[in-house]
Amino acid sequence: MYKQKKNEKSTKNKWKRSRSRMYGIGILIVTLCLTACEKEEHRMEEVQLEEVEKSESDSEERQNQSASEVSDGERQPKTIWVYVSGAVCTPGVYELPEGSRLFEALERAGGMTEAADQSFLNQAELLTDGVQIQVPTKEEVASGIAAEANTSGAPGESGKTSQGKVNLNTATKEELMTLPGIGEAKADSILTYRESAGGFQSIEQIKEIEGIKDGVFEKIKERITV
Template identity: 35%
Template sequence: MRERLPLWLQDRCEVRPRAVAALGVVLLAAVGFAGQQYWSARPRAVTVPAVVAPGAVPAAATAPAGAPAAGVVAGGAGGAGGAARIVVDVSGKVRDPGVRRLPAGSRVEDALAAAGGVRPGTDTTGLNRARVLVDGEQVVVGAPAQPPPQAAGTGGGAGSGPGAGLGPGPLSLGSATVAQLDGLPGVGPVLAQHIVDFRTARGGFRSVEELRQVDGIGERRFADLRTLVRP
């Protein structure tokens, strides 16, 4: 039958090696592509990351190379127990004056107890025993209590000059009342309340320089007050 067909039809129906090779290459490519798709779509096991609580990240993992770990610094500042501590100077009329190291959050009463207590007969009216101590401050026991504003004189000149109405010595920013602060030059009742609010929020004054941070006290007013007050 094949010999009776035209030559051009016989060439079309003939299977040549080149055609078989081309067809094989196409089939191999199709099989390889299908295998690659199957392999990429296979199910894989997923590792769930460990849950880290806030604040539980090790300090060594975040500290730069060569820097001491935060735990070491905290341990050195807080003592063997790891608790934070403060250093205060207790002076005046106490049995054992000197520098004392107390737990953070201690009050004036704790500092007095660490210094052996107040000497008998000492007037502590102007001392706020419930005040929270701050690191580096000085607790003076038996200092003269500051009189109320304009108590130093009753004549027409009272309150007319800087420091009028103030007692001897600088006024303590850590224990002064609003009325006593109101007697300072250039300080009214509003600014006096700002000073007390600042003291309450910070737990006291560490230095007179912190008075600059009180709302309403500029450089000029601070220059007038710096010699009239103490922490």
């Protein structure tokens, strides 16, 4: 009897231990499953995050590419058309990049002829679309019938006389800049002086302007009047 009870007790203990192990194994399996699920969920989040970042990167790249294309389009040089006539080798209408100067138009027309008065025009003048550049000959300038160098491209009251001289009291900035040695800065100074002094009384008075001394005056004295 005693041995039988002892065996039964031993069997119960073995069953308890076996059940405990099964519980432990079950808990371990559940833990492993949960861990695997968490890892899979974490991996999916990383994949989704990578996809979002890639999508944002692609979108940004497309925007940059689009901006670059627009920028390239803006950088494409615009052009102007000018008519070069008079004492040049090949008179005609020429296409030039926007921002070109008068000397560049003359080069496109083959340059000035030997008969041209090369000091009559301001070759550094900035050109605008649709202007006509008339290059006079030395004979035309000497006789006082030099063709008017219309580089302003705008109609209106002219500051030049019928003899082609520039009137210091009525000339526009563009017309002043047709004088040899008179660029934009000097033209602005002439206009400022004219306004403050109430006009020019004589052509010699222009020498009172800073930057316009005897050298410049000798070049323009035959081209100006008051």
